[in-house]
Amino acid sequence: MVALIEGKRIFIPVVLLLVAYTSSQITAAGSYVDALPALMFPTAHFGFIFFFFAFTASSLARLAPGAGPRFLMRNRRYIGLSFAIIHGTHGAIVLSNLALTDASRTLPVLAVGGTAYLFLIAMTLTSSGAAVRRLGAKRWKQLHKVGSYYIWAIFLVTSLNQLLDPGPRTWLPLMCLLALGLRIAAHRQGKRKRATQK
Helix, strand or coil: HHHHHCHHHHHHHHHHHHHHHHHHHHHHHCCHHHHHHHHHHHHHHHHHHHHHHHHHHHHHHHHCCHHHHHHHHHHHHHHHHHHHHHHHHHHHHHHHHHHHHCCCHHHHHHHHHHHHHHHHHHHCCCCCCCHHHHHHHHHHHHHHHHHHHHHHHHHHHCCCCHHCCCCCCCCCHHHHHHHHHHHHHHHHHHHHHHHHHH
């Protein structure tokens, strides 16, 4: 069963769910513009699920080796690209909201959010073996590390208020903190292992 959603086939359920949810909200609201408020948070949250697993795949593989982490490692590129598809859709919805309604954002907010999308575009365009060879493994790793931590920080900062006023969205900042904890724990385990091998 798992083999059915390996590799590029992961995109199929992602796109189907995205189209189905978007269509259902537009139908329920009566128009695309009226559906925008109902589309913004869910698309960001749906995307975060894929970001979480792409961000923590190697940490989970180190801390708890098993079938699940192995699946994540094999498919991390496609999980990351699925996040890019969903978050690209989220970005289009945010821009539509700004263009078609009275909603507004300050220039600093737009600059910070826009930088996250620049990182996302750069990471998407370099998600291939050929890109690794062109950039060099060190520069490729730096780009993806900085970009992923920047996007992680955006998710955390924009959801921190949910910790002060707990509700249905409180899970997101908690998952952000869990992701960081997993990466720190995996890093420390790796350092201890290298120290014992000296």
